[in-house]
Each structure stands twice: as structure tokens, then as C-alpha cells.
Amino acid sequence: MKARQVWLMCALVLCLPASLRATVPGSEGDPPFAFGAWFIAPPQLHKPAKVGRTMKGAYDTTASGEARIQLPEGVALVSGDTLYRCHPGGCDARWRIVVRVDREGTFELHGSLRIVGGDGVVDEAEFVMPFEVHADSAIAGQSRLIRAETVRAGQRYRYGSRYLVPVDGPEAVWQGDIERLGQKPRAPQDIEAVCATCSGDLPRNLTLVALVASDGQVVGVRRRGPAERGDAHAFEAAKDALTRTRFTPARLHGKAVADWVTVQVRILPPSDPTD
Numbered sequence: 448m449k450a451r452q453v454w455l456m457c458a459l460v461l462c463l464p465a466s467l468r469a470t471v472p473g474s475e476g477d478p479p480f481a482f483g484a485w486f487i488a489p490p491q492l493h494k495p496a497k498v499g500r501t502m503k504g505a506y507d508t509t510a511s512g513e514a515r516i517q518l519p520e521g522v523a524l525v526s527g528d529t530l531y532r533c534h535p536g537g538c539d540a541r542w543r544i545v546v547r548v549d550r551e552g553t554f555e556l557h558g559s560l561r562i563v564g565g566d567g568v569v570d571e572a573e574f575v576m577p578f579e580v581h582a583d584s585a586i587a588g589q590s591r592l593i594r595a596e597t598v599r600a601g602q603r604y605r606y607g608s609r610y611l612v613p614v615d616g617p618e619a620v621w622q623g624d625i626e627r628l629g630q631k632p633r634a635p636q637d638i639e640a641v642c643a644t645c646s647g648d649l650p651r652n653l654t655l656v657a658l659v660a661s662d663g664q665v666v667g668v669r670r671r672g673p674a675e676r677g678d679a680h681a682f683e684a685a686k687d688a689l690t691r692t693r694f695t696p697a698r699l700h701g702k703a704v705a706d707w708v709t710v711q712v713r714i715l716p717p718s719d720p721t722d
Contacts, residue, residue, distance in 0.1 A: 476607040476622070480504030480535060482514065482560045482572045483590040487543070490578060490585050495525050495545045502533065502560060503540035509565025510535055517557040521550045535562050548580045558590070569598040573619065593619045610707045612658060613666050620704050629699035632659040632708040639713045640688035644680045649716040653678065653685050657710045661703045663694045671709060685712035 482502050490496040502514045512535035518524060527544030534540070548554070560572040576590035595606040596617060604611035608622045625631070642649070658667035668686040689710065697706030 474609050476610045478595045478606040483574050484576050486587045490548050490580050492548055492580055492582055495547055498544050501541045502535055504535050506536035510562055512562040515559045519554040523547045551581045553579045571596045593621050607707055612705050612707055614705050625699050625706055632697045632706055633695045638688055639715055640684040641715050641717055642681055642684035643717045651714050653681050653712050653714055655685055655710055656707055657689050658707050659694045659696055661696050661705050663696045665690045681714045
């Protein structure tokens with residue numbers, strides 16, 4: 448009986464996951480890089496298998512990149528380098544290694560990335576690629592990012608899809624997992640802000656984005672869209688109200704994590720002392 452190969456990877460050009468595609472970010476929270484790996488052919492027990500890897504993105508020629516691959520126990524390197532350095536904005540950002548699976552079991556290949564731009568901005572990422580090999584079958588999953596961060600002017604941020612989320616240090620948190628599997632931050636109650644200098648009709652609602660740390664403290668407030676005429680005073684009043692509010696932080700796998708959330712603040716006029 449021929450070995451039964453369960454092959455979950457579709458055509459490479461058509462079905463690369465988002466983490467493998469070179470992207471030009473559409474918002475500040477989109478990672479500007481592609482990083483991942485895939486089996487070029489199904490792995491087989493005790494036989495060489497080619498693994499393709501990529502590291503590239505929207506960088507100029509002054510950027511330098513370094514990618515490392517960590518092989519799990521029971522998987523040996525046959526040829527190639529697990530450490531690779533190149534210009535992530537160039538055409539040399541794809542390379543291969545050859546590995547050999549020496550025992551049956553479930554495995555996870557781990558990759559880490561560090562890109563330093565000419566402007567001093569540092570991007571970092573990690574991925575995992577699960578696979579399972581037995582004498583008569585092989586299951587190879589797609590690699591997926593588990594961390595995507597940037598360091599700018601000494602502050603570390605997570606690439607948070609739409610916004611940069613301040614974090615205290617490297618953490619294996621992927622924004623997509625919060626959106627799909629976790630829980631977004633929540634305000635304890637409706638938020639109101641009194642504005643004595645606001646023009647126009649009051650009360651009215653102002654929609655903002657709160658950047659919430661893992662302890663529930665609001666560490667940043669952003670406009671959701673372009674500034675509207677006459678809303679500067681309303682924005683400052685809403686920002687002050689948000690920073691004085693302690694949120695229930697986002698959670699992922701039972702752990703509190705930093706995240707962003709869209710918040711509506713009710714802008715009120717000062718109360719009439721004669722009332």
C-alpha cells in the first residue's frame with residue numbers, strides 16, 4: 448500500500464497566508480513585512496524535505512534583516528542555514544533549507560525575525576509552523592505569526608491591525624488572535640465629558656480609539672478618523688475623561704493583554720448652576 452500523504456498546503460502562489468505575503472501597509476498597525484515558511488513537498492519519515500522561507504517587505508535598501516529558524520527535537524538540518532541575513536526590500540529574501548524528520552510525531556518549527564531600518568526603527572516577529580509525520584501519513588500546517596512588533600524611539604508597540612498598541616516588552620500575542628479568540632477592552636460604564644468651551648450643539652457623541660494597557664489604564668487616545676472642524680475642544684475633553692477611566696483590559700487565553708478599542712464619549716455642556 449502506498450504511503451498516504453495528507454497534504455494541507457495548496458498551491459503556493461495562490462494560497463500563501465497573509466503572514467507570507469509582502470505587504471504595503473494600509474494603516475499604521477499593518478506589519479510592513481512578510482515572514483513565514485512552508486514545506487515545498489510533503490515531509491516523509493527519514494527522507495530529506497525542502498522548506499521554503501521568506502523575509503521581505505516595504506523597506507528601502509538601507510534596512511537589514513536577520514531571520515532565524517529553530518528546528519524541533521527529532522528534526523535534523525540536512526543542508527542550508529538556519530540563520531539568514533539579507534535586505535528585506537530586495538529580491539534575495541526567499542531561501543530554502545533541507546530537513547529530515549527522524550522520528551514519528553507532532554512538531555513545531557519556530558522562526559524569529561529582526562529588521563533594522565536606516566531610520567532606527569526596529570521590526571520584530573515570530574512564527575510557528577506545526578506539522579505531523581508518521582510512517583504512512585504527513586500533515587503540514589501553514590506557518591502563522593504569533594508576534595509582530597516594532598520599536599520606535601525606545602517605545603515598543605504591537606502591530607495591532609489598525610493601530611500601534613504600546614506594550615511593555617516582547618510578548619507572543621498576535622492581534623488576529625485577540626480579534627478571533629479573545630476579548631476586547633471594555634469601559635466600566637458610559638463615558639461622559641463636560642466641555643465648557645465646545646461650540647455647536649451639545650450634548651453630542653464623539654467616537655475615539657482608546658489604547659488600553661494590560662492593567663486597564665488608558666495610555667493613549669486617538670481620533671478614529673480625520674479631525675472635524677470645531678472638535679478640538681471636544682477631543683481634549685473626551686481624552687481627559689478617557690485617561691481617568693480604568694477599563695477592563697483585553698484578554699487572550701486567560702491573560703490580560705494590551706489592546707485598542709473604539710469608544711463613544713458623550714460630550715456634555717456645563718451644568719447650569721441655577722438648575
